[in-house]
Amino acid sequence: MAVKRSGASRAATCCCIAAFLTACGGSGGTRGFPTVGIPPVTGAPPLQKLACDDSMKSRFAPDAATAVLMVKAFKKGDALLLTGTASPSTPVAQNDLCFVKLNVGPGNPGVADASSTSAGIGIEIWLPTAANWNKRIHVKGGGGWAGGTQGTLTGITPNSGSAGSASETAGVEGAVSATTDTGHAVSNGSFAMNPDGTVNTVLWKDFSGRGIHEMAVKTKALAKAYYGEDAKYAYWNGFSTGGRQGLKEAQANPADFDGILAGAPANNWTKFITTELYPQIVVQRDLAGVSITAAQHTSVSNAAINACDVVGGVHLGYVPDPAACRYDPTTDAAVICSADGGTNATAGCVTPAQALAFNKFWYGQTANGAVPNPAADNGFAAATAASQKWYGLARGSSLMGLAGATPFPISSDMVALELQDPTIATPSFLNATGNGADGWKSLTYPQLANAWDRGVALQTAFANINTDSADLSAFRDRKGKLISYHGLADTLIPPQGTINYYSRVATQMGGVAATQGFYRLYLVPGMGHGFSNGTSNASANPPLPTNAQLYELLTAWVERGIEPPVRVEATTLASASFPVVKSRPLCLYPLKANYTSGDPNLAASYTCS
Structure with a gap:
């Protein structure tokens, strides 16, 4: 059932709008961020930074469609919940944080509590203290139909699947982080159909692209208002639906992010x-x-x-x-x-x-x-x-x-x-x-x-949910960087779709070598829909990368110009069940790991060719 969200503060004071117009999509600097200009000499005092309290509800008004629903300060060690009593499994704040919930209208009117009724796009933003901020924005993608509790006053989105939780990213990494419900609270596809059975084009648009773009724009604006300066870099990190969302941003809103990490992307949506x-x-x-x-x-x-796992006379599993x-x-x-x-x-x-x-x-x-x-x-x-x-x-x-x-x-x-x-x-x-x-x-x-x-014929009504445009020229020209990865034993999304898309992009963008200058793909044998064994063999224990490992490759590429390597080493983690550590190179597509000699369960035994 859809949860109706408060419309309070929608008509909030607009005295600060001018200060945030640039941050909400005006002319940008070299990385797509608003240029911080020198204010005109008018004698007026500089604007005061936002505080982590209810004053934000009236002071943060980047546009008439945006309302601040909630502001809450969490101290390090506080239980991350809004109502009820904490349990041993309740996550806690890893550092002092400011938690903000936004609603971005207009939503979709309709029958109260109907799945197709929406008050707007719910967004949760986590801000570390100024002293702890690393000058990054690092937002997280959604999963499945990407609905959630972001627009409610009672729930906190617990995590973002393989990409980790936004609260932990803010508390541990020190980056501003955010998630969105993409315009609906329900967890299935009911929101996308009108009561008469027709296509709900409004909420398809919010789900397909507008929700994630609004999250990017509003997160940048809030960070600038809170810290008094622009972030230096913005990153997208998503898996599955979150991977598709990352590709959508590169295709439709190429200025939103400097770097995009797109795991097992659920593009080709209606097809697969x-x-x-x-x-x-x-x-x-x-x-x-x-x-x-x-x-x-x-x-x-x-x-x-x-029948298909023997390398160097050894069954890999x-x-x-x-x-x-x-x-x-x-x-x-x-x-x-x-x-x-x-x-x-x-x-x-x-x-x-x-x-x-x-x-x-x-x-x-x-x-x-x-x-x-x-x-x-x-x-x-x-x-x-x-x-x-x-x-x-x-x-x-x-x-x-x-x-x-x-x-x-x-x-x-x-x-x-x-x-x-x-x-x-x-x-x-x-x-x-x-x-x-x-x-x-x-x-x-x-x-x-x-x-x-x-499904293919209805792409216009579905707001181009297939997210399969091969033209990434605008993202490339803004110096954006994209790393994608996909498990070859994915249990839900065939990796061939990602290979197909990458091949189409390479064809349109001047070949594989030219494409690798801004977009790189790694395929992971044995990996399922997540950083886990995706095979039918419970003892397989394939060597896997980590999200943090891949994110570090992305930030090094964006911030220091260090290109992701031709081979990335993946390893298993030693445990009581699997005490022997295995490793394997993940080769930059279209290269493959070819066995040379030695132990087939060690990366040193392979070359990428």
């Missing part, structure tokens, strides 16, 4: 999310609605890993190069049930129809449910084949999030929005026309293909 429902349609149409069990998934996916993996369970007697002519008599055995279903999961959506022989096309090409609507997940990655007992909710929401029929979604999707009723179960292959096509 519609395809996320494809495994469920395969189950319904080919397997009579009986889902693959966890044991069957482990059996077949681990067999794929075992994860697939290092999914593009080269063409494992076909339909020809592997070791996974086929003995009753069907195979040699597997365990609960993890599969029928020939189920084995073929795995090939469909891995290949990705086709218009009629067909799948080519993996020996000829394993679905991992940089550009989709004519028969392929979009990519599937890589062999060896965990499929249970998409092919398990229930669909990934965003996928059924998205298909309901494309076909403008709420009943297609799961019951959590609420709308006056009719709530979700699991109508996705009856979809045929051609009907899902039609939904995919509708």
Whole structure:
């Protein structure tokens, strides 16, 4: 249910507007920040910096659409909560901080508490003390549908997934940080449909791009008003939806950020999310609605890993190069049930129809449910084949999030929005026309293909949510820097989509070498949807980078001109379960790690070529 936000302070005093016009998007300096000019000699005293108290509600008025909802000072060690009683798990302030909630209208009027009703874009901003500020802005992206509690008076957004929490960034790093609900509080796609079933173009616009742009503009303005000076650098840090948001900023608002870290970006939004429902349609149409069990998934996916993970005579436990993996369970007697002519008599055995279903999961959506022989096309090409609507997940990655007992909710929401029929979604999707009723179960292959096509055709109404423009010339020309990374065992977003996008950008921007001057991509074998093992093999323990490691590469590139290296070393963390530390180079795309000699589980045994 949407939470209505207070409209108080929307008509706040405007005496300070002129002082903040530049900070809200006026002419900028070399990095897209407003130039700090010398005030005219008028005899007027300089403006007083904002205090961390309720006076900010009347004194911070960058435009008529922006209202300060709350200001709260936290001391180091204070529990970070607005209501209720702290528990041992309640995060605490890592340093003295000023916490500010903003609302940026106009929102979307409608029935009170309806999912499609919004008071505006909620933004939370964390400001370290002046003494602790490192002169950076470092904001965080959202996840999923990117709704949240930013616009409420009762909740604090706890974290930003793989990018970490904004409060910790402000408290530990010393950077001003922020998050946004992109215009809605609900956690599913209900906000994006009007009560009559039509497209809610207002909230699609806020979700797709306006919410993140307003967060960038207002965070810069508030920092300048609070500290009395502009930030030197601004950074975006997001994963999944947050990765897509970072790409949107580079494409549509290239002056907002100097550096962007975009992990597993959820661009190509309608394409890959519609395809996320494809495994469920395969189950319904080919397997009579009986889902693959966890044991069957482990059996077949681990067999794929075992067939494709050998380097230097050693099984790595994860697939290092999914593009080269063409494992076909339909020809592997070791996974086929003995009753069907195979040699597997365990609960993890599969029928020939189920084995073929795995090939469909891995290949990705086709218009009629067909799948080519993996020996000829394993679905991992940089550009989709004519028969392929979009990519599937890589062999060896965990499929249970998409092919398990229930669909990934965003996928059924998205298909309901494309076909403008709420009943297609799961019951959590609420709308006056009719709530979700699991109508996705009856979809045929051609009907899902039609939904995919509708998603592309509706890009204007969806505010270009696909975020797939290959023209990054404005971002490049403003000296912006972009680092993207994607796990090759991602369990939700096929990494092939990121490879596809990077290849298109390189084609448009003058080739790979020219593109690498401002945009670099790293692919991470074995990494899932987050900094974790994404494979079906619980013992894989692949070497992974950290968000902090990649962020440091970005800041060094922006602030000191140090280019991210051709190879970045990823390591495992020693633990009781995995005492042996492994390492591996992550090679600058399109280079790959090639084994030379030595221990295949050590980075020194590889070259990037």
